[in-house]
Amino acid sequence: MNESMTQAWPVSERARALHHQTLVWDAHSCLPIKAGVDISDLERHRASGIDYVSVNVGMDFNPLAQVTRVIATYRAWIAARPDKYVLAGTVGDVRRAKSAGKLAVSFDLEGSDMIDGDLDMLRLYRDLGVRQMHLAYNRDNAVGGGCHGADIPLSNFGRKVVAEINRLGILMDCSHTGHRTSLDVMAVSTKPVIFSHTCVRKLWDHPRNIWDDQIDACAKTGGVVGVTGIGIFLGADDASTETMMRHVDYLVQRIGAEHVGIGLDFVFRRGADEYPEGMDFALWWPPQHRYVGRSNFVEPERMPLITEAMIKLGYPDKAIRGILGENFLRVAAETWSTN
Ligand SMILES: [Zn+2]
Numbered sequence: 168m169n170e171s172m173t174q175a176w177p178v179s180e181r182a183r184a185l186h187h188q189t190l191v192w193d194a195h196s197c198l199p200i201k202a203g204v205d206i207s208d209l210e211r212h213r214a215s216g217i218d219y220v221s222v223n224v225g226m227d228f229n230p231l232a233q234v235t236r237v238i239a240t241y242r243a244w245i246a247a248r249p250d251k252y253v254l255a256g257t258v259g260d261v262r263r264a265k266s267a268g269k270l271a272v273s274f275d276l277e278g279s280d281m282i283d284g285d286l287d288m289l290r291l292y293r294d295l296g297v298r299q300m301h302l303a304y305n306r307d308n309a310v311g312g313g314c315h316g317a318d319i320p321l322s323n324f325g326r327k328v329v330a331e332i333n334r335l336g337i338l339m340d341c342s343h344t345g346h347r348t349s350l351d352v353m354a355v356s357t358k359p360v361i362f363s364h365t366c367v368r369k370l371w372d373h374p375r376n377i378w379d380d381q382i383d384a385c386a387k388t389g390g391v392v393g394v395t396g397i398g399i400f401l402g403a404d405d406a407s408t409e410t411m412m413r414h415v416d417y418l419v420q421r422i423g424a425e426h427v428g429i430g431l432d433f434v435f436r437r438g439a440d441e442y443p444e445g446m447d448f449a450l451w452w453p454p455q456h457r458y459v460g461r462s463n464f465v466e467p468e469r470m471p472l473i474t475e476a477m478i479k480l481g482y483p484d485k486a487i488r489g490i491l492g493e494n495f496l497r498v499a500a501e502t503w504s505t506n
Pocket residue numbers: 277342343364432
């Protein structure tokens with residue numbers, strides 16, 4: 168545990184010990200999508216007692232060439248620092264990283280346009296370190312619907328994409344996906360389906376959040392719903408620990424603690440991404456949904472305080488350990504493979 172962290176967010180001895188023992192999993196955070204960038208901000212996760220983080224390497228608007236360059240940058244940076252970081256391909260890698268005090272990292276894709284209509288690209292991304300992906304980033308595409316789209320179903324090609332994601336052992340994620348497509352994915356997937364980073368729509372009506380039928384369907388697949396720390400999804404740009412816990416507790420009461428996790432969606436450096444020329448920001452992040460000027464996030468340093476908050480809610484240690492990371496670890500163990 169890091170001294171500066173415990174000073175910034177004082178927590179009880181019990182919370183500190185529980186947090187330290189537990190394998191802590193952040194199902195999604197965001198480094199700058201830019202070739203050649205320095206990603207030493209990852210140290211904030213490591214110093215906060217987080218053992219694994221999935222970072223995105225591209226969204227639907229990022230061209231294939233950029234996505235591959237970003238993967239090259241992240242891979243090289245991690246490979247140059249084997250004393251502190253591991254590119255994790257298996258749950259064994261994640262467990263070994265924790266034992267050695269290292270941060271395990273793998274990649275996720277936010278959308279599927281970067282496969283360019285070619286199922287074989289999924290294997291390539293998997294082999295380059297992608298362990299999680301969802302199908303559409305906010306807008307509809309050839310695979311299915313985005314959460315700010317027209318609520319279209321999963322396409323025939325989309326069914327093939329889901330089958331290949333299942334076969335290759337990549338975590339099937341439904342974050343950013345439209346309502347109908349997400350239900351279709353959960354009906355056809357042969358592996359547990361996750362929402363790596365979302366919130367409860369009944370508590371805060373934002374289209375990025377999910378309704379009870381999606382929550383229930385996710386649990387039925389054996390999956391996990393990861394709660395984000397983004398203020399505009401949690402509430403009125405409210406990233407307080409209390410508000411985040413309201414979303415966590417809603418899910419715990421509805422589907423059981425074994426189906427709940429955390430996907431902070433922390434953006435380490437806002438405004439550092441490189442965007443394609445002429446990109447229509449209002450299309451991808453409609454201003455009426457408050458994306459403009461969003462400001463509050465739950466920081467990685469606050470994770471021990473989340474542990475403390477769950478102790479205060481009276482959750483048993485087993486439930487807390489599950490939410491902090493062991494639930495996502497379980498689903499990864501059932502899913503990740505290198506076939
Ligand atoms: Zn996202």
